[in-house]
Amino acid sequence: MNDKLRVVINILVLLCLHENKKLTSAQISEKIKIDPTRIRRLLGLIKNAGYVKTKEGIDGGYTLSIEPNEITLNDLYTVLSSEQLQNSKSPMHDKGHFINEIDMQLEYIFLVSESQLKQQLEKITLGSMLQKNSFLETCQNQ
Secondary structure, three states: OOHHHHHHHHHHHHHHHOOOOOEOHHHHHHHHOOOHHHHHHHHHHHHHOOOEEEEOOOOOEEEEOOOHHHOEHHHHHHHHOOOOOOOOOOOOOOOOOHHHHHHHHHHHHHHHHHHHHHHHHHOOEHHHHHOHHHHHHHHHOO
16 A cells, blocks of 8 residues: 555544644654654645645644545545556567567556556545444445
8 A cells, every 4th residue: 555645544534533623743743653744745735635724823733624524545545646556667668579568568457456446445435434334344345
């Protein structure tokens, strides 16, 4: 699993669990044991995408700006994925070279795999992850 996705999910779950309280990046960092600089960088990404809002100053911090049941894991995956799952191109570019044939097959495999991954992630919301039995039922009913 993409580590950024795991950390962002943890951040958002934490904000959900503290819905009536603003959390600073330092508090989030302390609770999920991730470097504060990394937390701030990821918070910036999800803030720009509209999932969190901030308040500056003494009483400042981060809060969730969208209902957890409206956020799918695919939404978050899409925000964090700068490029598709893909195969790096081989230096062998001769037409018909077996490496190019393998690269074409791998590219297809990665495209299909990512499509299936995104379909699965679309079925799971942040809200369903907060409901123990609901999440397990979602996975079992697939």
